[in-house]
Amino acid sequence: MxxxxxxxxxxxxxxxxxxxxxxxxxxxxxxxxxxxxxxxxxxxxxxxxxxxxxxxxxxxxxxxxAAELPAHHRAEAKAEGLIDLLPGVPASNAIARRDWRAAWRHAAAAPIDDAYPDPLGLAALRAEVAKQLGFSRGFAPELERVIVTAGTREALSLVVDALPPGARVAVENPGHRGSRQLLSNAGAHAVPIGLDEHGLVLDELRAAHARDALAAVLVTPSHQYPMGTVMPIARRHELLEWASGAGVLVIEDDYDSEFRHHGAPLPALAAIDPSGAVVLLGTFSKTLSPALRCGYLVVPERAPIADALRQVRTAHSSSVATPVQHAVAWLMSSGALRRHLARLRRDYTHKRAMVADALVGLPGVTIGGLAGGLHALVQWEGERDEASVVAGIRRRGVAVAPLARYVADGSGLETRGLVLGYGPVSATSLGQALPMIAAELRRS
Amino acid sequence: MxxxxxxxxxxxxxxxxxxxxxxxxxxxxxxxxxxxxxxxxxxxxxxxxxxxxxxxxxxxxxxxxAAELPAHHRAEAKAEGLIDLLPGVPASNAIARRDWRAAWRHAAAAPIDDAYPDPLGLAALRAEVAKQLGFSRGFAPELERVIVTAGTREALSLVVDALPPGARVAVENPGHRGSRQLLSNAGAHAVPIGLDEHGLVLDELRAAHARDALAAVLVTPSHQYPMGTVMPIARRHELLEWASGAGVLVIEDDYDSEFRHHGAPLPALAAIDPSGAVVLLGTFSKTLSPALRCGYLVVPERAPIADALRQVRTAHSSSVATPVQHAVAWLMSSGALRRHLARLRRDYTHKRAMVADALVGLPGVTIGGLAGGLHALVQWEGERDEASVVAGIRRRGVAVAPLARYVADGSGLETRGLVLGYGPVSATSLGQALPMIAAELRRS
CATH class of the missing domain: 1.10.10.10 (Winged helix-like DNA-binding domain superfamily/Winged helix DNA-binding domain)
Structure with a gap:
């Protein structure tokens, strides 16, 4: 109606x-x-x-x-005095104010450009991104392969514009609703593929391709959102081998690769792909602030889409203000971002341990996604459906998201789980919220 | 080939x-x-x-x-030591450094947002834009009607996304090549319409609509680029009346309305439209710097597309960094932008007078576009084609753009003219360049 x-x-x-x-x-x-x-x-x-x-x-x-978590959810949670454990936002305020101010002072001191900025991005920022990927993601792309974007969404829309019209793109289900929607808005078709404990189910992927050829597959191997799965190295190789043989582009959303609570991060798909055909998408939304609207895309080394991506970007012109690029480049080159990330990791590791302590071991309850990132997935074996559990937790004073919010429309996938984010919440508030969640789960 | x-x-x-x-x-x-x-x-x-x-x-x-003036043209002009009169960029360096630094200091002092920014834009900036339109463009839209964009290009792509797929959009010919291309990239069809000395030829517009219904018409009534025409008030009313009757959306690119060398600016189409169905696009690219990637869009008061535009913007999320919005809002509220514009106007008026003094009155030569803005159109009656005149001027040491660059592909429009920009050039360099242009025109 x-x-x-x-x-x-x-x-x-x-x-x-x-x-x-x-x-x-x-x-x-x-x-x-x-x-x-x-x-x-x-x-x-x-x-x-x-x-x-x-x-x-x-x-x-x-x-x-629209978005994964429409602003009104957050606003309402705040208005109702709830503790906000809605996922999807980082602890931006953790950045040292001194570093933040210095970054903008640096940006303001740069010459004011009277021309449109380089559509591919400021060379200084692209060089820092390439260097950082070399340190942390196992591959150091040449400067020409890095394109600065206004975040992962814009990066994804550039990729779609560089694909043939009406391209079929496999997406994870459950997965990021905003990405699926962006694909449809841009004239592509999102094809939902199921997940198991190792990530994307490759048999389903192959079957979808056999039914009607896929142009690309969008994956979040570092830390699947919202399931929290980390794709093991064997599945990574298997996915790449299949994609290379089938001529399907792999779009790697390197979401959450910066936050890993134990063990070293696995190498990016882009780092281990012998065919050189992976597009990698990265963002500063989770490491600095979503309000910066700044991220990057690494074009594949050998795939033909590389030139098309540069061409589309040139035609659209950059949407990232030069002062923003100067500020982020300074935060990287000065070491401020590295120090900030170390602080964030400590904070997230601590809060993640609090979540584990409070919820792991509850009868019939499983907690996923704790290997990294800033969210956890809670599932239970009991009878109660998730809307009722989420509502119960809300009545106790805590806002969390039902897993159903991440399921592709029409895919018929039934879920019983909830997603809680521990990015911006204080340890004190989290300490108050967790017993309430535990109490509600005991009733499920 | x-x-x-x-x-x-x-x-x-x-x-x-x-x-x-x-x-x-x-x-x-x-x-x-x-x-x-x-x-x-x-x-x-x-x-x-x-x-x-x-x-x-x-x-x-x-x-x-790609862009109107690919970066390599400018780079080559610089490398060859030419005086750069290529049009399309403002004199950004004119902003007082003290104001510029203060704006970013102000932006850095704002709380760092851990949430995605309001997709419609920062309320403070939207309020300043609404107030400014009230002063200068004859209408004061409510806050809800203003959406912050990453410039005119992004604004136009939002409008296209809010139109039905494959929509036919009338565009000016000659006109902005980037806009035409953006329309095609986004899946719309650009329908080129000819111009006379008053702007868009309405008979051609009606005929195009009769052949195959138009969804929208994109116009630059303040100062047509590149012809420099200002659409007179009678044609404005006639266009609005026709569009309202035909149910065609009017997209007003308010390009160059800030720079008018004599007389008060005419009211915006959005200000005099009784049906309340005009989308207005504005940008800070020409008043501050294209490197800011910041502009705005005013949704119509009564047309159904208003809600669709807000919806599309919410789905895509904003691409304008919050610090950029804080900085621009501060430049507006503090009066720094107003002072800067006054300085720019004096500078442009002076350089425009130099152009007129040097070129008006040359036998067989007509100079257009001098009523406002930061570019002039030079046409001649002689035999020589424009590529040869542009090349001759280049050999003398000055880079200008052939008018053909602005003609829609396949429209078969033949041109004999050149476009010169006097935004960023110094008065000294302009004083050196103009006699060379005059000398070449005397040979045409």
Whole structure:
């Protein structure tokens, strides 16, 4: 009814009590359905007020449930005084103010360019990125292979523009909703592929390719979002071998490779691909701040798409302000980013240990994603569906995300899990929140 | 041969002498043809070396002569010691360094956001933009109507994404090549419409709509680029009335409205449209610096596309870094931008007068575009084609752009004119360049 416009933005829904009576079902079922719709961003529910259709959906022909976590979720969590464990944001405030100010002072001192910036990016920043990849990701691309982008989303849209129109791109399911949507907006087709404990299920990938040729496959091998899987080295090689043989482009979203809580990070796909055909996407959103809108893309060494990517970028011109590029390059070259990352890692490692201590070992509960990053996946064997558990945790005062939010529409995948982020939360608040989550899980 | 791949990037072309002999034509004709290809970015010519196919065209299926003025033109002009009168860039260095540094200090002092920025933009910046439009463009949109963008190109790509796929969009011919190309890249169809001394020819527009319905028309009424026309108020009303009746969206690129050398600027189309269906695009590229990648879009008051635009922006998330938005908002609220614009206007008015003094009154020569902005259009009645005049001026030591560079491919429009920009050039260099241009024009 929202999709076909019979319900419009701001329209009030009947009360759960009235709707339950009208449909002859339990009120709890209606409450759960409302919570699900709220979780997916279709409606807003508020204690003591009628639920309303979300404003952002008004007047739009096709439904595009926008970002992973629409801003209103966070705003509402804040307004309701909840402890915000919604995933997807880092602890940006951890950067030393002195370094941050120095970076912008440095940027302001650079000559003001009267020309459009180099579409491929500032050479100083590209050199720092190449050097950093050499240290941390096992390969040091030439400067010409690095393109500065306004983050992973823009990088992905450049890749789609460089692919043939209507290209089929395999994506992880569950996975990043924003990426799937961006693919569709840009005229590509997202083909959801299931996951197991090692990441993408390659048999499903092969079957999807056999049905109708794939142009590319988008993967997050460092730390799958939201499942938290790290793709083992054997599967990495198997994926690369298959993609090379099938002529399918591998797009490696190197998400979360910077945060690894034990062991050394595995090499990037781009580092171990003998055919030189992987596009690597990186971002400063999680290491510095999403508000910087700055990231990078490494074009493949040998694939024909490399020239097309540079060409598309040149045609669009850069969308990253030169002062931002100067500031980030300075944070890298001065060592400020390295120091900041070390602090962040300590902070995340500590909070990750708190999550493990509080939740690991609860009967029937499994905790995933703890190998790295800034989120954890909680699953349970009990009967209760996730909307009800998420709602229960919310009633206790903590906001977390249902796993269903990451499932591709129409793929029919059923989930029972929740995702909690421990990026920006303080250890004190996390310490308050975890027992509440544990208590609710004991009821599941 | 470049298009179909028989000539590849970096391939050397035969010498003009050899090619002339082989084809049995005058060497001057071959030189002119090479200069034209160079002007359009297909090849690079260098004194004393073989001409080569341009590198940026390598490995790409369809030809996309990228930006209006590929960076290599500017780089070559500089390398050859030419005075650079290539149009399209402002005098960014005119901003007071003290103000510039203060803006970034202000931006660095703001809290570092650990969330993605508001996709519609920082409220402080949107409020400044709305206020400024009230002062200068005759209408004060509500805050909700202003969206911060990474410049006009990104704004235009948001509009295209909010239109139905394959939408036909009328564009000015000659006009901004980058915009036409962006439309095609984004899956729309650019429909070139001719111009007269008052701007877009409305009979041609109506005919194009009758042949196959247009979704939108993109116009630069403040100062057409490159013809320099200012659309008179009568044509503005006529365009709006037709568009409203035909249900065609008007996209107003408010290019150059800030620089007007005599008389008050005409009101924006968005200010006088009774149907409230104009999208206005503005940028800080020409008033501050293209390196800032910051601009704005004002969604229409009443057209259904308003909600679709906000929705598309939310789905893509903002590409403008929060510190950039803080810096620009500060430059506006502190009055620094206003002072800077006043200085720029004095500078441009002075240089515009130098252009008029040197070129107006040459026999058979007409100078257009002097009413505002930072470029002039020079046309002549003589026999010589523009490639030869542009090449002659280049041999004398000055780089200007042939008008052909702005003509839509396949529209068959023949031009005899050149475009010169006086944004970043110093008055001293301009004073040296103008007599050389005049001397070459006397030979045409």
């Amino acid at each position: 929202i999709h076909d416009g019979r319900l419009r933005a701001g329209d009030a829904l009947p009360s759960t009590r009235a709707l339950a009576a009208e449909l002859g079902i339990a009120r709890g079922t209606v409450v759960a359905a409302f919570e699900q719709l709220d979780g997916e961003g279709y409606i807003h529910t508020r204690h003591g007020a009628a639920a309303r259709v979300a404003a952002t959906l008004a007047g739009v022909p096709a439904p595009h449930p | 470049i298009h179909d791949g028989r000539l590849r990037a970096g391939d050397a072309l035969p010498s003009t002498r050899a090619l002339a002999a082989e084809l049995g034509i005058a060497r001057g004709t071959v030189v002119a043809a090479f200069e034209q290809l160079d002007g359009e970015g297909y090849i690079h010519t260098r004194h004393g070396a073989a001409a080569r196919v341009a590198a940026t065209l390598a490995g790409v299926p369809a030809p996309h002569p």
